Amino acid sequence: TKHVLGIKYLTAADVELILDTALQFKEVINRPIKKVPSLRDTTVANLFFENSTRTRISFELAEKRLSADTVNFSAASSSVKKGETLLDTVNNILAMKVDMVVMRHPAPGAHHFLASKIDASIVNAGDGTHEHPTQALLDAYSMRDALGGDLRGKKICIFGDITHSRVALSNVFCLQKLGAKVRVCGPPTLIPKHMRSLGVEVSYNVDESLAWCDVANVLRIQLERQDTKFIPSLREYNRHFGITRERVDRLDKPVVIMHPGPINRGVEIDTAVADSEHSIILEQVENGVAVRMAVLYLLAARRKEG
Numbered sequence: 001t002k003h004v005l006g007i008k009y010l011t012a013a014d015v016e017l018i019l020d021t022a023l024q025f026k027e028v029i030n031r032p033i034k035k036v037p038s039l040r041d042t043t044v045a046n047l048f049f050e051n052s053t054r055t056r057i058s059f060e061l062a063e064k065r066l067s068a069d070t071v072n073f074s075a076a077s078s079s080v081k082k083g084e085t086l087l088d089t090v091n092n093i094l095a096m097k098v099d100m101v102v103m104r105h106p107a108p109g110a111h112h113f114l115a116s117k118i119d120a121s122i123v124n125a126g127d128g129t130h131e132h133p134t135q136a137l138l139d140a141y142s143m144r145d146a147l148g149g150d151l152r153g154k155k156i157c158i159f160g161d162i163t164h165s166r167v168a169l170s171n172v173f174c175l176q177k178l179g180a181k182v183r184v185c186g187p188p189t190l191i192p193k194h195m196r197s198l199g200v201e202v203s204y205n206v207d208e209s210l211a212w213c214d215v216a217n218v219l220r221i222q223l224e225r226q227d228t229k230f231i232p233s234l235r236e237y238n239r240h241f242g243i244t245r246e247r248v249d250r251l252d253k254p255v256v257i258m259h260p261g262p263i264n265r266g267v268e269i270d271t272a273v274a275d276s277e278h279s280i281i282l283e284q285v286e287n288g289v290a291v292r293m294a295v296l297y298l299l300a301a302r303r304k305e306g
């Protein structure tokens with residue numbers, strides 16, 4: 001494929017290839033000289049129509065480690081504010097000879113729309129509540145690392161606000177392709193009805209789900225994407241659905257703790273759990289650079305093959 005629009009469109013072999021290639025780039029970025037020349041003939045535009053800390057910096061570092069030329073665009077400080085359309089914005093940037101576009105946009109259809117209109121390769125860095133494919137890939141990479149390399153039969157539970165999370169859907173697709181057993185757990189109001197039809201177990205019981213899983217991937221409540229009058233108080237949410245120190249202390253086996261960030265400390269996860277010895281939250285961020293290097297490198301290779 002010329003684009004990475006979502007995990008849904010990748011095969012299991014594509015996912016395995018990306019993760020195996022990322023292993024090699026992880027070794028590269030731990031060397032004293034962290035750069036390789038692979039993309040020195042490639043220009044990448046990072047277009048962010050929504051806020052980001054991790055994804056944006058991670059992609060920019062991945063591009064620089066591959067020796068690509070990079071340009072960064074933030075909608076908040078651009079002519080989008082004067083009414084310029086998405087297509088006009090992108091076509092103007094592409095006129096400056098850009099080969100690849102990494103884009104975050106609040107509209108789920110934005111990346112597919114662009115893919116039908118432009119020649120550059122597009123990487124989805126998050127589209128509304130739909131998909132965040134490179135987050136799922138770095139999550140899967142980090143889970144493989146923590147669990148000994150193979151996710152087949154491993155039990156992964158995604159906790160929290162599933163309805164408003166693009167990370168949840170991309171994780172489900174990615175983990176199923178790698179043979180893991182996937183469960184989601186949260187309040188019934190924050191779990192969409194179609195989850196069971198995707199072959200995902202659904203639970204509303206946090207204690208039972210923590211006892212079931214090998215990995216707990218904890219998601220934040222996305223207050224910016226919902227009408228706050230439907231949300232319980234955050235203190236109540238923590239009491240009933242939070243990954244608290246008390247809940248984790250009651251377990252009779254270690255559970256790997258993950259979170260894509262940004263964390264709402266004391267809401268979906270307690271600080272003592274997020275910063276515990278079983279947490280790999282910062283390893284996820286570290287692995288993200290190698291995974292994004294792999295995605296960009298493989299896409300550039302496909303472009304050259306035509």
Ligand code: CP
Nearest residue numbers: 052053054055260261
């Ligand atoms: N995990 C993630 O996408 O974080 P940012 O929103 O900061 O990029």
